[in-house]
Amino acid sequence: MYERHILICAGTGCISSGADKVEEALIESLKEHNLEDKVRIIMSGCHGFCEKGPLFIVFPEDIFYCGVQAEDVPEIVEEYLVKGNLVERLLYKDPVTGEQVINHDKIMFYSKQKRLALRNCGVIDPENIDEYIIRGGYRGLKKALQMSPEEVVNEVKASGLRGRGGAGFPAGAKWQFGLSSPGDQKYIVCNADEGDPGAFMDRSTLEGDPHAVLEGMLIAGKAIGADEGYIYVRSEYPLAIKRLCTAIRQAEEYGMLGNNILDSGFNFKVKIKEGAGAFVCGEETALLASIEGKRGVPRHRPPFPAVNGLWEKPTIINNVETLANVPLILRRGAEDFASVGTEGSKGTKVFALTGKVNNTGLVEVPMGISIREVVFDIGGGIRFGKKFKAAQIGGPSGGCIPEEHLDLPIDFDSLTAAGAMMGSGGLVVVDEDTCMVDMARYFLSFTKKESCGQCIPCRLGTDQMYDILEAITEGKGKPGDVALLEELASAVKQGSMCGLGQTAPNPVLTTLRYFRDEYEAHVKEKRCPALVCKALLQYSIDEEKCIGCQRCIKACPVDAITGEKKQPHELDQELCTQCGACFDACPKKVGAVQVLSEGLPEVEEAEECEEGCKCHN
Amino acid sequence: MQEQLNSVFASYQGEKNELIPVLQDVQEELGYLPEEAMCEVARFVRLPEAKVFGVATFYARFHLEPRGEHIIRLCCGTACHVRGATKIADKLKTMLDVDVGETTENMKFTYEEVACIGACGLAPVMTIDDKTFGKLDPDKTEKTIKKFDEDSAEGGEA
Numbered sequence: 057m058y059e060r061h062i063l064i065c066a067g068t069g070c071i072s073s074g075a076d077k078v079e080e081a082l083i084e085s086l087k088e089h090n091l092e093d094k095v096r097i098i099m100s101g102c103h104g105f106c107e108k109g110p111l112f113i114v115f116p117e118d119i120f121y122c123g124v125q126a127e128d129v130p131e132i133v134e135e136y137l138v139k140g141n142l143v144e145r146l147l148y149k150d151p152v153t154g155e156q157v158i159n160h161d162k163i164m165f166y167s168k169q170k171r172l173a174l175r176n177c178g179v180i181d182p183e184n185i186d187e188y189i190i191r192g193g194y195r196g197l198k199k200a201l202q203m204s205p206e207e208v209v210n211e212v213k214a215s216g217l218r219g220r221g222g223a224g225f226p227a228g229a230k231w232q233f234g235l236s237s238p239g240d241q242k243y244i245v246c247n248a249d250e251g252d253p254g255a256f257m258d259r260s261t262l263e264g265d266p267h268a269v270l271e272g273m274l275i276a277g278k279a280i281g282a283d284e285g286y287i288y289v290r291s292e293y294p295l296a297i298k299r300l301c302t303a304i305r306q307a308e309e310y311g312m313l314g315n316n317i318l319d320s321g322f323n324f325k326v327k328i329k330e331g332a333g334a335f336v337c338g339e340e341t342a343l344l345a346s347i348e349g350k351r352g353v354p355r356h357r358p359p360f361p362a363v364n365g366l367w368e369k370p371t372i373i374n375n376v377e378t379l380a381n382v383p384l385i386l387r388r389g390a391e392d393f394a395s396v397g398t399e400g401s402k403g404t405k406v407f408a409l410t411g412k413v414n415n416t417g418l419v420e421v422p423m424g425i426s427i428r429e430v431v432f433d434i435g436g437g438i439r440f441g442k443k444f445k446a447a448q449i450g451g452p453s454g455g456c457i458p459e460e461h462l463d464l465p466i467d468f469d470s471l472t473a474a475g476a477m478m479g480s481g482g483l484v485v486v487d488e489d490t491c492m493v494d495m496a497r498y499f500l501s502f503t504k505k506e507s508c509g510q511c512i513p514c515r516l517g518t519d520q521m522y523d524i525l526e527a528i529t530e531g532k533g534k535p536g537d538v539a540l541l542e543e544l545a546s547a548v549k550q551g552s553m554c555g556l557g558q559t560a561p562n563p564v565l566t567t568l569r570y571f572r573d574e575y576e577a578h579v580k581e582k583r584c585p586a587l588v589c590k591a592l593l594q595y596s597i598d599e600e601k602c603i604g605c606q607r608c609i610k611a612c613p614v615d616a617i618t619g620e621k622k623q624p625h626e627l628d629q630e631l632c633t634q635c636g637a638c639f640d641a642c643p644k645k646v647g648a649v650q651v652l653s654e655g656l657p658e659v660e661e662a663e664e665c666e667e668g669c670k671c672h673n
Numbered sequence: 674m675q676e677q678l679n680s681v682f683a684s685y686q687g688e689k690n691e692l693i694p695v696l697q698d699v700q701e702e703l704g705y706l707p708e709e710a711m712c713e714v715a716r717f718v719r720l721p722e723a724k725v726f727g728v729a730t731f732y733a734r735f736h737l738e739p740r741g742e743h744i745i746r747l748c749c750g751t752a753c754h755v756r757g758a759t760k761i762a763d764k765l766k767t768m769l770d771v772d773v774g775e776t777t778e779n780m781k782f783t784y785e786e787v788a789c790i791g792a793c794g795l796a797p798v799m800t801i802d803d804k805t806f807g808k809l810d811p812d813k814t815e816k817t818i819k820k821f822d823e824d825s826a827e828g829g830e831a
Contacts, residue, residue: 068791068792068805069792069794069795069807071805072792072795072798072804072805072806072807073795073807105794106792106793106794106795107794109794109795250791251788251789252789253749253750253751253752253754253788253789254750254751254752254789254793255789255791255793256789256791256792256793259791291697291734292787292790292791293791294803329693329694330693330694330697331732331734332693332696332697332732332733332734332735333732333733333734333735334731334732334733335788346693347690348689348690349689349690349691349692349693349718349728350692350728351727351728351731352731352732353731408752408793410751410752410793410794410796411751411752411755411756411796412755412756416752416793416794416796417794418794448751451751482751482793484751484752484755484793486755490755495755498751498754499751502788506788508731613767635763636760637811640811
């Protein structure tokens with residue numbers, strides 16, 4: 057019998073911060089103190105608090121140590137496990153109040169969350185099916201197997217669950233289509249092609265609780281009468297693939313997958329398909345083409361996959377998080393699920409909270425919570441005391457929500473009304489140092505690269521929009537550019553066949569809606585107020601402050617700075633490429649290198665040359 | 674090469690829908706997808722060569738040119754972008770004297786930029802082969818690469 061359990065987070069974030077070395081050190085240290093029979097080590101899935109990794113939690117007391125490195129382990133074992141003294145320096149310190157917090161559920165980052173889809177992530181060993189079963193796992197499946205397919209569909213309908221992959225289509229209604237479609241062979245596909253930059257909730261769910269997704273697929277299979285399932289997962293997620301394979305093998309051994317599952321006569325098998333790196337494959341018809349071994353290009357809908365999908369058979373495609381919610385709905389009942397959330401959006405949503413907040417990581421919140429609570433309470437506010445500027449929600453299909461809408465409740469409909477989108481749940485916080493035009497340019501550079509090229513408005517439109525945005529950020533913006541951007545945006549939205557093109561202009565449209573003045577500053581005054589767009593910056597050295605340390609001279613890649621030791625240095629504007637290396641090199645307390653954006657000198661309109669063009673040379 | 678291809682083909686039936694996994698395994702075996710290999714794959718899964726070429730060029734994870742011993746992937750996801758990934762990109766490009774997708778002259782490193790590795794909590798992030806390095810700045814990047822270079826030169830395995 058173990059006296060204590062120690063959970064070490066083994067999510068991708070914590071492993072790259074050194075969690076595996078912490079495990080080795082702990083095994084070693086426990087041996088030294090003859091504690092290996094008394095303390096059990098569990099390498100768990102993601103706890104969500106990636107910022108503070110590696111995380112190290114001691115149960116049953118629930119002592120939360122963070123940022124633990126291998127060399128800290130002997131101290132924890134000796135001081136805490138043996139003598140009972142807290143190792144205070146490794147406890148969490150609240151970034152706002154500065155207070156130390158001992159228990160993990162007292163930390164604001166966790167206390168405001170409601171973990172349903174992530175109920176087991178960071179709690180169980182994801183490579184051990186028994187732990188999943190002890191926590192109520194596969195009970196939802198058991199219940200579903202005793203029900204008729206219609207009853208299962210109705211239960212999911214009653215729960216109000218909407219798809220978590222992007223558009224928020226009601227899951228129950230989708231299943232109803234799948235059930236009503238005639239066919240002796242049907243498929244369930246789990247969409248784990250999480251491609252949105254800034255989103256990693258599906259990866260963490262697969263890594264931390266793979267059985268929840270399998271159970272969700274089994275229940276969906278029972279509901280529509282499918283006996284085969286595919287999980288389409290990005291090949292960029294090797295750990296998720298490994299844990300899924302383990303989970304499938306264990307479920308087969310326990311008779312949860314295969315033939316005659318739990319003596320019910322229901323058969324179901326699951327295969328894994330690795331993606332090959334194409335964002336558009338997150339679109340369901342493109343995903344199906346990719347499983348079939350073709351180029352991942354979307355096709356027209358209807359017919360919807362529920363009628364004509366994988367190999368032309370009825371197919372239901374659900375996202376990872378949607379499926380992870382399903383076992384709970386069956387186990388606890390639709391009513392229980394629907395008691396969380398708002399009128400139109402039931403349950404919770406997992407967000408990848410990243411960017412310029414103090415606490416980055418994975419958070420799950422009840423629908424209807426305000427953006428303010430997520431950013432300031434859970435996220436602990438903005439880093440380095442800077443000012444909040446916007447929350448970018450929904451990745452390349454989403455939009456930016458500015459400060460005046462901080463109290464907007466997070467649900468499908470209010471986000472869409474504000475011009476953003478729930479999307480897959482990336483929530484990137486940006487502060488005053490982020491340029492919104494650059495942000496829009498960044499997203500367009502992504503969508504134009506990922507456009508499959510099939511529809512002209514998407515292929516050429518995003519390219520044109522990108523060119524205009526790039527010109528604006530380089531100080532070559534022309535009057536009328538903003539209007540042209542708006543016109544193009546509307547053409548791309550209307551003329552594209554799939555979700556990628558239809559939503560690609562959103563980042564531009566929302567930044568135009570809320571931060572038009574920044575566009576104007578770039579175009580008219582050739583100024584970047586956030587001091588981001590390189591071409592619009594001017595660096596200078598303050599003679600009074602410069603101590604002549606020559607650090608900037610060494611850092612400058614183009615030798616634009618000259619000066620003797622202990623003499624004020626000079627910066628040659630002609631040679632300067634605005635790379636900012638001198639700014640970074642200048643010691644913070646000296647602060648002699650200054651950066652400004654005061655507008656570029658007017659370039660006179662070139663006269664027409666002999667060929668009649670306006671080549672500015 | 675034929676032997677290597679045969680060993681890959683042995684675990685497949687030669688069906689059309691196996692094209693992507695077959696290409697993935699061939700690339701794993703050879704490091705990239707040379708033209709002759711793609712032609713062999715086309716014969717094996719009974720598809721026109723053009724179709725195989727079409728699929729291989731559609732997906733970002735397939736490479737038609739030989740690549741370096743180690744692959745550096747810089748994450749250019751949103752979170753990394755707002756936390757300064759472009760500065761890391763500049764550093765890597767000058768340091769290794771390569772552009773995106775190129776390999777250093779000594780064939781040691783290939784530099785790639787990817788959309789998102791999903792480790793946004795540690796932004797900015799890069800991976801070298803299967804190892805993830807987070808919370809980078811230009812200085813730390815340079816040190817990391819140098820250390821990796823030395824370590825891999827010494828022990829073979831970093």
